[in-house]
Amino acid sequence: MLNPNNHIIQALPIIHHIAESAKKEDYKEIIIGSFIRGADKKGACTGHCAGRCIDLNISSRSFESVAALQMVVRILGYLTNLPDKYKKSMGFGMPLQGQFFGHQNLTKYKGVSTTLLKNEELRKLVNQLGYVFPDNDNHLHIQFNWLSKSASNYETEVVYEEGESYENS
Amino acid sequence: MQVVISPVKVNQENFEFESPDEYIDDTEFDSQNENEGSNFFFESINTENAIQLNRKYGVTLGWATLYDKINDILLSYSGLESVSLSESAFSEALAKWQKAQGFNSSDCDGILGPKTWARMKQLLSNTNSIQVSPSLPSGTPPTIENTFEFNRWHAEKILENMNTGFVRAKLSIERATRKNQSG
Ligand SMILES: [Zn+2]
Numbered sequence: 001m002l003n004p005n006n007h008i009i010q011a012l013p014i015i016h017h018i019a020e021s022a023k024k025e026d027y028k029e030i031i032i033g034s035f036i037r038g039a040d041k042k043g044a045c046t047g048h049c050a051g052r053c054i055d056l057n058i059s060s061r062s063f064e065s066v067a068a069l070q071m072v073v074r075i076l077g078y079l080t081n082l083p084d085k086y087k088k089s090m091g092f093g094m095p096l097q098g099q100f101f102g103h104q105n106l107t108k109y110k111g112v113s114t115t116l117l118k119n120e121e122l123r124k125l126v127n128q129l130g131y132v133f134p135d136n137d138n139h140l141h142i143q144f145n146w147l148s149k150s151a152s153n154y155e156t157e158v159v160y161e162e163g164e165s166y167e168n169s
Numbered sequence: 170m171q172v173v174i175s176p177v178k179v180n181q182e183n184f185e186f187e188s189p190d191e192y193i194d195d196t197e198f199d200s201q202n203e204n205e206g207s208n209f210f211f212e213s214i215n216t217e218n219a220i221q222l223n224r225k226y227g228v229t230l231g232w233a234t235l236y237d238k239i240n241d242i243l244l245s246y247s248g249l250e251s252v253s254l255s256e257s258a259f260s261e262a263l264a265k266w267q268k269a270q271g272f273n274s275s276d277c278d279g280i281l282g283p284k285t286w287a288r289m290k291q292l293l294s295n296t297n298s299i300q301v302s303p304s305l306p307s308g309t310p311p312t313i314e315n316t317f318e319f320n321r322w323h324a325e326k327i328l329e330n331m332n333t334g335f336v337r338a339k340l341s342i343e344r345a346t347r348k349n350q351s352g
Contacts, residue, residue, distance in 0.1 A: 004316070004317055005234060006316055008316055008319055009324075012319075012324055012327065013310070016323045016330075019326075019327055019330035019331075019335055022336060023333070023335040028337075030335075030336045030337070031338070032337065147313070
């Protein structure tokens with residue numbers, strides 16, 4: 001488990017930025033799901049466990065809705081304005097649900113072409129910010145490693161561990 | 170208004186935000202300060218109140234980072250050995266420590282607030298060469314070299330946003346009953 005005394009929790013400045021941006025727009029639908037969890041089933045501490053991922057939900061819960069799509073577009077828009085030091089390639093896990101991947105039969109947790117995303121604005125934003133992969137329903141997963149000096153591996157490799165997804169919601 | 174006062178739980182290993190049902194009503198912080206209760210005997214401290222205030226003071230006074238060291242001091246007052254004290258055992262042991270330190274009985278409240286912390290800090294700095302930085306979040310975030318301060322500053326800023334309702338944390342009830350909703 002992460003000790004805040006000697007580990008930078010990378011998720012914190014990202015959440016802070018999102019929260020401050022929402023405040024500027026008086027937008028109140030964002031729910032922070034979880035961002036720090038225990039190790040996965042294999043005992044590896046990656047992603048959420050290492051404090052490098054965030055799960056976001058919407059107050060109305062379902063990600064089938066247009067409102068959820070709009071929230072995700074909005075959040076990715078916020079991220080385009082992240083301070084430079086945090087603005088490295090980010091991975092986005094989005095549900096297979098209607099407004100995102102249109103219930104296509106895709107493998108979860110594996111990076112896919114942004115062309116598979118239904119919404120054009122979302123495609124543009126993901127292209128600008130990083131990469132996308134299908135994920136579990138009803139949340140937006142964001143992963144990053146802005147502390148890493150060589151972000152190159154991170155850009156191509158989906159570090160999201162399948163085992164992590166079932167531990168918590 | 171609800172506020173989470175403990176991004177740093179007493180257990181330093183856990184840096185999760187508290188779930189909303191563990192949120193603490195902030196209103197009493199103004200009226201019930203440290204050493205200002207109506208407790209006649211330290212044995213009957215208001216443990217619930219002490220726990221709540223200790224969560225707040227742990228962060229604002231910065232002593233949460235030194236929890237292990239404080240725990241060591243208080244252990245002998247708890248009747249326990251080699252454990253990390255629970256929040257209630259912590260405040261009860263602290264009340265005894267306050268008494269042993271010669272605080273007025275009304276000040277033996279189990280709350281590690283500014284007054285008690287001033288004394289405790291002295292004791293800690295005599296025995297250890299440790300840095301204590303009780304700074305409150307200001308306009309600019311600490312650098313990443315100050316790991317804990319960096320984390321704390323951002324955590325507190327996020328909590329501010331939560332308090333004003335711009336972001337919310339998911340309900341733990343929901344977490345328990347809807348396990349596979351998301352990941
Ligand atoms: Zn996730």
